[in-house]
Amino acid sequence: MSASQPFEAERPKKRAPWGVIALVLLTGLALIRNGSGEFDTGPPQPASVAATDRRGPAPAPVDGEELEALPFARAERVTIPAIRVDAPMMPVALDSQGWVDAPPPEDPNLAGWFSGAVSPGEKGTAVVVGHVDNTRGPAVFYGLGALDKGNKVEIHRADGKTAVFEIYGIEVFQKENFPGDEVYGDTGYPEVRVITCGGGFSQQGGYDGNVVVFARMIDVR
Numbered sequence: 001m002s003a004s005q006p007f008e009a010e011r012p013k014k015r016a017p018w019g020v021i022a023l024v025l026l027t028g029l030a031l032i033r034n035g036s037g038e039f040d041t042g043p044p045q046p047a048s049v050a051a052t053d054r055r056g057p058a059p060a061p062v063d064g065e066e067l068e069a070l071p072f073a074r075a076e077r078v079t080i081p082a083i084r085v086d087a088p089m090m091p092v093a094l095d096s097q098g099w100v101d102a103p104p105p106e107d108p109n110l111a112g113w114f115s116g117a118v119s120p121g122e123k124g125t126a127v128v129v130g131h132v133d134n135t136r137g138p139a140v141f142y143g144l145g146a147l148d149k150g151n152k153v154e155i156h157r158a159d160g161k162t163a164v165f166e167i168y169g170i171e172v173f174q175k176e177n178f179p180g181d182e183v184y185g186d187t188g189y190p191e192v193r194v195i196t197c198g199g200g201f202s203q204q205g206g207y208d209g210n211v212v213v214f215a216r217m218i219d220v221r
Contacts, residue, residue, distance in 0.1 A: 043132050044146040045198060046170040046211060067217055069190045070121035073159035075113035078128060080194075082151040083143035089155075091115040092129065105131055108139040117184075120155035121163035121217060125184055125191045128155070132196045132207070141196035144211045145170070153194060153215045165192050165215035172198045174209045183212055190217040 075089045092101040092112035103110040111130040118124035131139035153165040173179060183193055192215050199209025 043138070043142045043144070043196075043198065043211075045172055046145045047148065051169060051171050067190065067220065069123035069217075070119075070157070070161060070163060070220065071159075072119050072122055073157040073161070075120050075126070075128070075155050076158050077156035078111050078194075079154045079156070080147070080151070081154075082148075083146055085140060085143070087111045087130070087140045089113050089128070102129055102131065105134045105139070108134055108136070111140050118190075119157070120165075120192050121157060121161065121190050121220070123188070123190055124186045125193060126155075127184065128153075128192060128194045130194075130196055132198065132211075141194070141211075144194065144196050144213060145172070145198055147213060153192060153213065155192065162221040163190065163192075163217050164219035164221065166218045167213055167215045169214040170212065171214075172209045172211050174199060178210065183214075187216075191215060192217075 077088055079086045087109045089111045090103055092103065093115055103112040111128055114127040114129065118126050120126040130141040132142050133139045147167055147170050149167055151167045155163045157163065194213040196211050197207035198211035199207055201207050
């Protein structure tokens with residue numbers, strides 16, 4: 001891309017309907033065999049106090065002020081200060097079987113942004129994925145389950161802006177009962193879901209669930 005080309009030119013021409021994306025993301029992520037499960041007691045799991053309020057919509061924006069959504073721009077880096085995540089990002093899409101691709105497991109410090117949805121900072125729900133571990137040890141989102149409400153997720157974009165999201169919930173969902181509409185649905189605000197494998201582990205089936213972080217944009221730098 002030349003320096004004169006607008007970032008908008010990189011927007012995917014077609015996006016799958018949310019219902020389809022929810023299904024393929026669930027299937028693809030649930031079937032990622034990206035961990036050995038052999039590191040002590042495994043990755044941390046979310047505390048009950050960090051669970052989302054399933055009885056209603058997400059909390060209103062901080063101070064009751066709705067930030068203006070950003071235009072499309074590629075996601076280039078994710079930082080989560082509370083768990084010392086600072087990782088480059090690559091776009092991931094659907095593979096030939098209709099599952100969402102994950103970043104290459106050989107690089108433990110690499111996250112993926114699902115380019116079939118909105119970019120982080122646009123109105124809607126952006127999706128960020130990454131491995132919890134690989135055959136050599138913990139990977140980029142190993143500590144995701146240790147996060148809590150109020151922690152921040154920062155997405156650095158190709159347009160030079162950083163979208164800052166505040167976590168309002170984090171949960172583990174079993175792959176057999178994954179609530180796709182709740183996780184991926186559009187709340188009307190710029191939001192992000194950060195997802196990795198979690199729950200129990202077996203050599204035969206891998207991880208049996210996904211850790212999902214729910215966060216809403218509260219600042220742009």
